[in-house]
Amino acid sequence: MAAKICLVTGASAGIGHTTALELLRAGHTVYGVARRVDRMEDIRQAGGHTLAMDVTKEEDLERVVSTVLDEQPGIDALVNNAGVGVYGAAEDVPIDSGRHQFEVNLFGPARLIQLVLPGMRERGSGTIVNVSSIGGVISLPLGGWYHASKHALEGYTDSLRQEVGRFGIKVVLVEPGLIKTEFESSTPRDLREVSGKGAYAAVANAMADRAEQSFSGSKASDPAVVAQCIRAAIESTSPKPRYAVGYLAKLLLRMNALLPDHTFDKLVTRT
16 A cells, blocks of 8 residues: 555644654654644654644644645645543533634634645645544534534534535544543533533532543543554555444443433433
């Protein structure tokens, strides 16, 4: 298999960081991008390239893509992994926080896709991997803005796949379950800070306690399982449109598909 030139966002930690290293070990050329360049030193030492980028800034997106294209014949794979989530009751989360989640989780990835698509179309090949979440299919209490942004990413990705398949471009959604990352471990803190007092305090604090139990124990999956899934999708000549991976991912998606809405609502709110 020929080595591919891969651009991975959110590569300073968690899934993105692990994915960049996984692709390097597989022999691919990797550009890891994130705001915190110092957190990607091991990627550089492993033979990768690291660039500073804020996914919400147009000038950063254009600069990164131009830099890669100046140094390489093209971008074979884009992994849109950078993401953010603020948890709390819909009544409590400031609208600006919700708007920021859409900027990071949807509009930034969509703009990057616009920047890499012309080259992929010209070559008649390429793979775009959008890292969503099981939260892009199901919804849980106190995660309204995060779920909304990931649901939007899923809808956008489905349309994109239908549009660009004729040009030889593959589009993949990866839907992680509970994964041990900084992102996931910040959830209990957000719940307590945003909704830990007031009308939603009981459910917010209960969810925070439950989240801490899941992430601190052995239940949540290592980011490596997601990184390996992403690598397999990039290397596949015919990847699936969706990959659910990690702790509880397939189970919760199956339950959501099979149970009536009211039954699922009762289950997750009681749990």
